[in-house]
Amino acid sequence: MGVGAEPATHRRGPELxxxxxxxxxxxxxxxxxxxxxxxxRHGRDECVPAVIDSIDEPIRWTHNADLSSLLGHTVSIRFHILRAELYGFWFCDTRS
Structure with missing residues (x-):
């Protein structure tokens, strides 16, 4: 099942x-x-499946999770969800 997001200009940190x-x-x-x-390099097939129960977990892609090259560009996120609940998502810097 896929869930789409509205297009938005990416102005936050380099990770989802x-x-x-x-x-x-x-x-x-x-x-x-x-x-x-x-x-x-940021498609569904390159995305490492997130099998988590967490309030703050980064999404990873096999090549690179860094999205800093997209800062200032209009992007959308399409989520593919299987037997899971997605409560929220955001862009931010790597957690220290």
């Missing part, structure tokens, strides 16, 4: 974080450009 309960399933994300196309 989740508040989710997916220990029985998984959450994946793909970053889409302004035209709705998946951005190279």
């Amino acid at each position: 974080w989740l508040n989710a309960d997916s220990w029985r399933g998984q959450v994946r994300a793909e970053i889409l450009d302004a035209d709705g196309s998946s951005i190279a």
Whole structure:
């Protein structure tokens, strides 16, 4: 199942974080450009499935989780959710 997000200008930190309960399933994300196309290296297939029960967990991609090259650009996030609950998501810097 996919859940789409409204396009927004990415103005925050270089990582995508989740508040989710997916220990029985998984959450994946793909970053889409302004035209709705998946951005190279940040697609669904490159996303490491998040199997978590956490209020603050970063999403990872096999190549790189850093989204700093997208700062200031309009992007959308498409979530792919399987037997999971997604409560929130945000962009921020790496947790210290």
